[in-house]
Amino acid sequence: MNTATTPAPAAPATKHHAADLAALATPTSSGGRVFVSAHPLVAHKVRLLRDRTTPAPQVRALVREIANLLGYEATAALRVVEEQKTRTTPVGAEFVGAKVDADRVGLVPVMRSGNAMVEAFLDLVPMARVLHVGLFREKATLQPVEYYNKLPSTVNISTALILDPLLATAGTAIATVSILKDWGLAGTQIKLVCAVASQAGLAHLREAHPDVTVHVGVVDAGLDDHGYVVPGVGDVGDRLYRTGNHGHDEDDV
Numbered sequence: 115m116n117t118a119t120t121p122a123p124a125a126p127a128t129k130h131h132a133a134d135l136a137a138l139a140t141p142t143s144s145g146g147r148v149f150v151s152a153h154p155l156v157a158h159k160v161r162l163l164r165d166r167t168t169p170a171p172q173v174r175a176l177v178r179e180i181a182n183l184l185g186y187e188a189t190a191a192l193r194v195v196e197e198q199k200t201r202t203t204p205v206g207a208e209f210v211g212a213k214v215d216a217d218r219v220g221l222v223p224v225m226r227s228g229n230a231m232v233e234a235f236l237d238l239v240p241m242a243r244v245l246h247v248g249l250f251r252e253k254a255t256l257q258p259v260e261y262y263n264k265l266p267s268t269v270n271i272s273t274a275l276i277l278d279p280l281l282a283t284a285g286t287a288i289a290t291v292s293i294l295k296d297w298g299l300a301g302t303q304i305k306l307v308c309a310v311a312s313q314a315g316l317a318h319l320r321e322a323h324p325d326v327t328v329h330v331g332v333v334d335a336g337l338d339d340h341g342y343v344v345p346g347v348g349d350v351g352d353r354l355y356r357t358g359n360h361g362h363d364e365d366d367v
Contacts, residue, residue, distance in 0.1 A: 181234035220271035301325025
């Protein structure tokens with residue numbers, strides 16, 4: 115996308131924006147809900163991620179750190195089962211512990227930028243399955259185009275966590291959820307996790323899939339004519355992998 119255009123100034127927070135966010139946070143009759151993180155470290159790290167001079171290594175680190183914080187919140191409702199064996203503590207006491215049914219958790223990174231969030235979630239749920247879906251946003255129409263799908267032939271998970279650092283128009287997210295539903299999952303089994311989302315994108319996703327829950331770091335009010343979130347974080351994929359002219363080009367190896 116052309117980045118020579120001067121970005122629109124960030125819109126200040128308004129009562130209208132706050133009211134819309136409150137409406138999004140209200141659960142739908144189908145069970146979907148938007149959770150906006152209140153964690154101060156998420157806000158701190160998103161501030162650094164927004165800065166156009168932040169170099170690629172730090173962008174990668176920030177996306178992973180934000181993913182880890184959001185992952186803690188997004189996995190709070192995972193199914194816990196009682197372990198089927200007795201263990202012994204260092205003081206000789208026997209116990210039966212609880213464990214997460216991690217084998218039924220699937221991570222669905224939306225390539226390519228979603229890949230930067232996978233390791234953070236595997237740190238939390240090491241036995242989760244990683245399922246790849248590849249979509250890109252066509253520049254002229256802003257519509258998603260599927261180019262890769264490596265889902266198994268039969269559903270082998272009960273919770274899918276879609277990972278994508280940025281939700282802009284929501285076209286890609288809507289398409290990914292549709293792919294997972296066509297595969298056999300219910301919307302209530304699907305969560306989307308993103309660092310930054312546009313208010314309009316969240317509304318579009320909620321309209322298309324009211325049964326899906328979203329965990330997001332921050333919500334921005336605007337979208338520009340090119341489909342970028344404003345103030346946003348730019349093209350996250352290009353910033354992660356240095357494939358575009360989206361800010362500081364560091365000299366250090």
